[in-house]
Amino acid sequence: MWEFIDERKAQIAFSAYQHVSLVLQAVLVATVIAVVLAVVVTRFRPLEPVANAVSAMGLTIPSFALLGLLVPLVGIGVASAFVxxxxxxxxxxxRNAVVGLQGVDARLVESAHGMGMNTLATLTRVRLPLAWPVILAGIRVSTQMSMGIAAIAAYVLGPGLGQLIYTGLAQIGGANALNSALVGTLGVVILALAIDALLxxxxxxxxxxGIRA
Amino acid sequence: MSRTDTTRPVAVPAGDAPRSADTETAPRRSRWAVSGESRILLLVLPVVVALVFGAWAWWRATADLDSIEARQLAWGLILDLIWQHVKLTLVATFFVLLVAIPLGIALTRPRFKRAAPLAVGIANAGQAAPAIGLIVLLAMLLGFTFGTAVLALTLYAVLPVLRNTITGLQGIDPTLVEAGRGIGMSGAGVLFRVELPLAVPVIMTGVRTALVLLVGTATLATFVNAGGLGTLIVTGITLFRYPVLVSGALLVALLALLVDWAGRVLERVARPKGI
Structure with a gap:
């Protein structure tokens, strides 16, 4: 296996970089979308069960199935994987952003208003900082999950380490099939744990x- | 409880459908009194599934398919694939329960209590392995068979049930256990007649999470020749036939939603009357 890695150092490093890059960009976009939606949802309370139900239903749909549905819409390649x-x-x-924003003590929001903060300032300087630990927990869950989904997405020619796994599968019986799949899998595990530590x-x-445990 | 648990980061199933709020417990009202979210999921979900499936079946019956598409989407073949998919899911669920619940019980007994965080930690870290990698590697080592797929799926879905069994058992009021002992129940008696019934709601939530995870991951079983609805997706991509691809994706998604719904119903039915 070491020989395999040694011979393909550059290629493996590039796949690893692409994998991380895809996941981080996707999570970044996801965080922005999720926080904006959560702010809207917490503003209009009746939407909350709907948001949670949609979130639960969405997570139920298998990622391989969603990829299948996306391919006709956005084509094979990076775009499908990213979406x-x-x-x-x-x-x-x-889900976590909604819980986090709701967990903010209403009295604190009121005091912020009382101090003369407007709605936006209250959001960015009081509510979001207080909800941040919960949101970040959600980001960690998302990132871990995304690492695995990105690996599956390599089937529709998404970038990253998943390609090594599928290469191994395609070359089954070949000398390097096992090495390729092993490097791809372990690479994802190592990167997932490393990113989790960074988060x-x-x-x-x-x-x-003030709210650090 | 659900609130604090949502904040707890959990390393998650890398492949599919994870839950950030695994161990939520339903409110302690009547069995059918449900919160807004659950009500939507319990009532609306089956209607959505039925409507979409009906639309698909109508499309299948009337669409103008070429011979390749018609062969891939023959009713007999589709029913076979659905059955294979369900079989993979159910057999793996059986083994998950067989492993995770006894292990969870053992890890909450005084003798092994200290190993519980370690075991859950290992399981969490293992969950970082991508499902596709796990299933392909196992197939390379053990052969491209139904058994390998079941093994990979089982390994993959043990964690939620294990974690919820431990959480459920740990969350029980110790005074109740003591009361059980006080009225003369044996250790096993307390376990089976007090602790487990009280932990059932939390355990069942874990079982539902595992079920959903399994339906999703079973789509990958096609890569190790174990069949299932993933076959249609792969065939659709390989032959570049969108009708086949989308049919496969749609049917898997509907099956997953249906399994989730069945899990939710089961959760309510299995809950002991007193709680």
């Missing part, structure tokens, strides 16, 4: 001092 990963990444963050660190750095 699918973003879709799944949005749902856990949305934990991000939490340390960005969670407001």
């Amino acid at each position: 699918a990963v973003t879709f799944y990444a949005t749902l856990p963050i949305l 934990l660190l991000l939490g340390r750095l960005t969670i407001s001092k």
Whole structure:
């Protein structure tokens, strides 16, 4: 296996980079979408069960099925992979953002208003910082999940380490089939754990001092 | 409870349908008194599934398919694939329950209590493995068979049931256990007549999560020659026939939603009367 890695160092590193890049970009977009939706949902309370139900139903749909539905719409390639990963990444963050924003003590919001903050300032300086730990937990869940979905998305020619797994599968019986699948799988595991650790660190750095556990 | 649990980050199933709020417990009212979200899912979901399936069946009956498409979408073949998919899901669920519940019980007994965080940690980290990698690697080692697919699926879905069994058992008021012992029940008696019944709602939520995870991951079984509805998706992509591809994707999605719904109904039916 070491020989296999050594011979293809550049290619594996590139796949790993693309995998992480796809996931991080998708999660970033998902976070923005989810937080915006959550702000809307918490503003119009009756929407909340609907949002949660949609989130639960969305997560029920198998990723391979969603890819199948996306291919006719956006074509084979990176676009399908990106849309699918973003879709799944949005749902856990949305759920957590709604819970987090609702968990903010109404009295704190009222005091912020009392101090003269407008709605936007209250949102960015009081509600979001207080909800951030919960949102970040959602982001961690999303990122872990996205790493695996990105691997599956390689089947529709998405970028990343999943390609190594499918190459191994296609070359079954060949000398390097097992190595290829193994490197692809372990690569995803290692990267997933590393990114999770980084997000934990991000939490340390960005969670407001006053509410740090 | 659901609120605090949602905030707890969990490493998740890399392949499919994870839950950030795995261990939510329903409100303690009557069995059928449900919150807004559950009501939508319990009542609207089957209607949506039925409507979409009806629309698909109508399309299938009237569409003008070429010979390749017609062969791939023959009713007999589709029923076979659905049955294979359901069989994969159910057999794997059986093994998941067989492994996860006894293990969860063992890990909450005083003797092994200290190993519980370690076991859940290992299971969490293992969940970071991509489903597709796990299933392909196992097939390379053990052969491209139904058994391999079931093994991979089982490994993949043990975590939610294990975690919820442990959470459910740990969440029980210790005074109730003590009361059980106090009226002369044996350790096993307390386990089977007090602890497990009280933990059923939480365990069942884990079982539903596992079921949904399994239906989704079973789409990948086609890569190891174990059949299932994923076959239609792969055939559709390989032959570049969108009707086949979309039919496969749609049927898997509907099956997953239906299984989720069945799980929700089961959750309510299985809940013991007192809680």
